[in-house]
Amino acid sequence: MKHTDPKPRHHAAPTDAAVHVRGLVKHYGETKALDGVDLQVPEGTVLGVLGPNGAGKTTLVRCLSTLIVPDAGSATVAGFDVVRQPRRLRRAIGLTGQYASVDEKLSGWENLYMIGRLLDLTRPEARRRADEMLERFSLTEAAARPVSQYSGGMRRRLDLAASMIGRPSVLFLDEPTTGLDPRTRNEVWDEVRRMVTDGVTVLLTTQYMEEAEQLAQALTVIDRGQVIAQGQVDELKARVGGRTLRIRPSDPADLAAMAAALAETGLDGVAGSTVAPEEGRLYVPILADEQLTAVVALLADRGYGIADIGTDLPSLDEVFLAITGHKAHPSDTKTEGVAA
Structure with a gap:
């Protein structure tokens, strides 16, 4: 080409x-x-x-x-x-593709030894590396078996071992x-x-x-x-935004009242707070650090005790979809x- x-x-x-x-x-x-x-x-x-x-x-x-x-x-x-x-x-370099590329007719050890020789390792060094890689990838017991008898996971581990033979x-x-x-x-x-x-x-x-x-x-x-x-x-x-503030009140009975108090603030997004009674938590969408500070200050001013608080960034799945x-x-x- x-x-x-x-x-x-x-x-x-x-x-x-x-x-x-x-x-x-x-x-x-x-x-x-x-x-x-x-x-x-x-x-x-x-x-x-x-x-x-x-x-x-x-x-x-x-x-x-x-x-x-x-x-x-x-x-x-x-x-x-x-x-x-x-x-x-x-x-x-080493390369492991989407599908195992080892020879199914050869044993696991023979596959690794062959690749070592193709990489110009001496015979003793190729043997030593094959033994090392089989042990490292927990394949020693299956070393003499044809790869056609390996499970999918064993083939994948053998493929990774093959990619590492040449260090x-x-x-x-x-x-x-x-x-x-x-x-x-x-x-x-x-x-x-x-x-x-x-x-x-x-x-x-x-x-x-x-x-x-x-x-x-x-x-x-x-x-x-x-x-x-x-x-x-x-x-x-962080680029996607949409952090979530997790709040666990000292008294679970305060959950609904805390959500209602936040709904009255008029802060962007905060009115969409979610109450999770089974977890004893309140989830508050946060778009900026200023909102986080305002939410915590408001709840403190209203006299609500907070036992635990933290923030969650969006999941990587959400990031992937957003981007x-x-x-x-x-x-x-x-x-x-x-x-x-």
């Missing part, structure tokens, strides 16, 4: 950025799978890339892992240019827990956290809001091939296809 921009503009990547992308473009005919994507991932962190099906997430991963060539823009991964230095880059400094995870049961998904999350503790940088694409919130230090939201939001998880939640205009559908099994 020919690179159609003969003189792409290259920008120096920040020294602390393991992944640096500037103006990345990829077209499939008239479809703009990527339309000028900018992002960076600091070393030793997890960047969560969110977006609905067809947003461009998988195309981004394919470009950054050298599986396809971008049409324009620039990108460096682990210090290597994805277009000019693809062979050197491949030795510095990559950057790992791409493209919806790694799709179709997994909650227990196996938590096991994968634990392993990703362990990798980051070891210094690995991770770019994670996902449609699971909980997954992004559990693993990612920062988020990039992509829709129709463009980045439409970036920031820390709490920063994006993209789409709901996330974790159960959707469709892939992004050629316009991923």
Whole structure:
């Protein structure tokens, strides 16, 4: 596939950025799978890339892992240019796609040993790494069994182990827990956290809001091939607004009276307070810090005792919907296809 921009503009990547992308473009005919994507991932962190099906997430991963060539823009991964230095880059990265790509006819150990040899590890080192990865991913007992006899969760763990054989400094995870049961998904999350503790940088694409919130230090939201939001998880939640003030009165019998008192204030949104008798709490929508201060002051002036108070930011699901205009559908099994 020919690179159609003969003189792409290259920008120096920040020294602390393991992944640096500037103006990345990829077209499939008239479809703009990527339309000028900018992002960076600091070393030793997890960047969560969110977006609905067809947003461009998988195309981004394919470009950054050298599986396809971008049409324009620039990108460096682990210090290597994805277009000019693809062979050197491949030795510095690991990739786990949406579906396990291991050989079902081989045993788990044979899969890992084979990949180690393909990465030019010596025979003793490939054997040692295969043993280490099987133990690390709790697959030692199944090491000699054909992968065709593995469960879905075991195959996913083996796929992750395969991506780590070469000790990559950057790992791409493209919806790694799709179709997994909650227990196996938590096991994968634990392993990703362990990798980051070891210094690995991770770019994670996902449609699971909980997954992004559990693993990612920062988020990039992509829709129709463009980045439409970036920031820390709490920063994006704050952009959507709509914090909720949680109040538990000292006397649960005061709940209705407290709600009525707030309704009389005329403050924007506060009149929509919700009483939850079963929880013994009052939920008050807050749009600004000034409202929070006013609510607390009013209740104190009226003599209502408060046993507990706190604020909640919107859920990540609500943020995703507010930013993209789409709901996330974790159960959707469709892939992004050629316009991923």
